[in-house]
Amino acid sequence: MRLALFNKGRLGLVDGYELVDVTEQLAGSGTPGAAGALHQHIETVARGGAAEIDLTRCARVPLVEAVLEAPLPRPGKIIGAPVNYLDHKAEMEYTTSVADLGVFLKANSSVIGPGQDILLPYTDKRTDQEGELGVVIGRTATHVSADDALDHVFGYTCVLDITVRSGEDRSTRKSFDTFTPIGPWVVTADEIPDPDTLDLRCDVGGATRQRTNTADLIFGVRELIAYTSSVMTLHPGDVIATGTPAGVGPLSHGDRVVLEIEQVGRLEVGVDGSRAAPYEQRPGSRDR
Missing domain, CATH: 3.90.850.10 (Fumarylacetoacetase-like, C-terminal domain)
Structure with a gap:
């Protein structure tokens, strides 16, 4: 998978020329904080809590229309x-x-x-x-x-x-x-x-x-x-x-x-x- 942050902290899966918004499915509940939704997902995976993604439930955004952000805006180190x-x-x-x-x-x-x-x-x-x-x-x-x-x-x-x-x-x-x-x-x-x-x-x-x-x-x-x-x-x-x-x-x-x-x-x-x-x-x- 290619995972990106876009449009003010949303977590997206790159699917061809589109971003699939998987924020709720992969980042979980709660505000991810300054480290971002992808960092939250990485920590969830480390705890063995990775979820299956149902792409049919996700909104899609054309990649060319998305504002990409640093995928890890504040890494620990x-x-x-x-x-x-x-x-x-x-x-x-x-x-x-x-x-x-x-x-x-x-x-x-x-x-x-x-x-x-x-x-x-x-x-x-x-x-x-x-x-x-x-x-x-x-x-x-x-x-x-x-x-x-x-x-x-x-x-x-x-x-x-x-x-x-x-x-x-x-x-x-x-x-x-x-x-x-x-x-x-x-x-x-x-x-x-x-x-x-x-x-x-x-x-x-x-x-x-x-x-x-x-x-x-x-x-x-x-x-x-x-x-x-x-x-x-x-x-x-x-x-x-x-x-x-x-x-x-x-x-x-x-x-x-x-x-x-x-x-x-x-x-x-x-x-x-x-x-x-x-x-x-x-x-x-x-x-x-």
Whole structure:
């Protein structure tokens, strides 16, 4: 299944060129809260409470008329894998990789959805796009083996890990509001038996910047889940951004960023630099 949030928090199943509104059937009763109806459904599935869907009882909306939103607007955790492709390690002249650096956290307040804008914070610091496969956790995972890792996955999505090239820690440079576009939906794990064989392409301004296959990950999806769960408990609805390949580059006001991942989907967002300010004007900046 492909599951999306649309039209102010409704939960939809993508069926061809239509969205089937399955909010009441899959999200259950009660208000889902800031985490959203899909997150509520993932937690229900984790408890063994998945319901059968009767599509004959559901309203349908043409996909082109729906306003898609981030499928997981406030994940419990967003976990990033730095330097997880060898070609990206080479282009950035890093001497280390994910095997040495471990993982990092991004603020969940940085999430936006399809069609929204990345807001550039600075006029004089480069802000780059990083296209990545996102893994959505479906069952609590702690110290799981690589062999068992995929049993803990609910599904997959597209993630853009936007990054300011400045001197702060990764979690700061990657956590500005709007710096984690996610979407356009989550594809359930049963549709992607092997996440380590997917083609990925990221275009900016109509030109392809990144092209790879997830087979080239240093830590593949299984190994990355195993490693991460040895550090922190993973909960249903957490998102792991698996790392970006070579081809990262600066974003400019008016750019369109398009990330396409085989079997997963196409995520498109804009770039707005109209409110950017000089780096030295950031709060707390002073001569030292």
